[in-house]
Amino acid sequence: EVQLVESGGGLVQPGGSLRLSCVASGFTLSTYWMSWVRQAPGKGLEWVANIKKDGSEKYYVDSVKGRFTISKDNVKNSLYLQMNSLRAEDTAVYYCARENTNRGGLDYWGQGTLVTVSS
Amino acid sequence: QSVLTQPPSASGTPGQRVTISCSGSSSNIGSNYVYWYQQLPGTAPKLLIYRDSQRPSGVPDRFSGSKSGTSASLAISGLRSEDEADYYCAAWDNSLSGWVFGGGTKLTVL
Numbered sequence: 001e002v003q004l005v006e007s008g009g010g011l012v013q014p015g016g017s018l019r020l021s022c023v024a025s026g027f028t029l030s031t032y033w034m035s036w037v038r039q040a041p042g043k044g045l046e047w048v049a050n051i052k053k054d055g056s057e058k059y060y061v062d063s064v065k066g067r068f069t070i071s072k073d074n075v076k077n078s079l080y081l082q083m084n085s086l087r088a089e090d091t092a093v094y095y096c097a098r099e100n101t102n103r104g105g106l107d108y109w110g111q112g113t114l115v116t117v118s119s
Numbered sequence: 120q121s122v123l124t125q126p127p128s129a130s131g132t133p134g135q136r137v138t139i140s141c142s143g144s145s146s147n148i149g150s151n152y153v154y155w156y157q158q159l160p161g162t163a164p165k166l167l168i169y170r171d172s173q174r175p176s177g178v179p180d181r182f183s184g185s186k187s188g189t190s191a192s193l194a195i196s197g198l199r200s201e202d203e204a205d206y207y208c209a210a211w212d213n214s215l216s217g218w219v220f221g222g223g224t225k226l227t228v229l
Contacts, residue, residue, distance in 0.1 A: 035218065037164075044121065045156070045164060045207050047218035059216050095163055103170060105154035105209070106218075109163040
């Protein structure tokens with residue numbers, strides 16, 4: 001059974017840093033692109049970043065470029081999101097999601113982890 | 120302001136057919152597949168439609184997707200109370216090099 005479990009969320013002050021983790025099970029991370037998607041309280045979905053199967057390509061939404069870094073450890077079957085210089089507008093539930101290789105789209109999602117940026 | 124445009128709300132009575140539109144541009148819907156996600160209250164999104172009109176296993180055939188040019192739509196027939204959720208369209212955007220989502224449509228079953 002495919003499962004994605006995020007962790008690492010919490011309360012952080014503006015300008016601070018946080019590292020999110022997503023542990024995958026039921027499939028091999030090295031064979032899939034992976035994404036982070038966030039949802040601010042009461043708002044819609046916003047794609048944040050994705051990373052190629054072998055980690056050689058990474059893409060980011062403009063609002064996080066230079067502040068967030070997506071990475072993966074295929075040995076630990078884990079995905080990460082290092083978030084620096086956090087702002088109040090980064091407050092959201094962050095989901096990791098698997099990109100289906102053949103069909104496209106995000107076919108499995110984790111339960112999400114809440115990041116709150118506030119003083 | 121979302122890159123893809125959806126109506127913020129839609130509604131229908133049990134048994135009715137409702138459609139939700141999604142409008143984009145040549146760099147996203149016009150040149151790539153559209154995906155639809157269903158988000159029930161308090162849960163993570165779930166893939167509902169892939170590659171414009173295909174249903175993953177387990178998704179009832181009451182749900183259908185279509186695309187024409189730079190617009191797409193999701194149709195739900197035989198509306199049921201458990202269909203009450205937020206629905207999002209998405210596509211890869213070649214200009215932005217990233218996934219773009221619609222703002223979401225809240226479906227209410229009256």
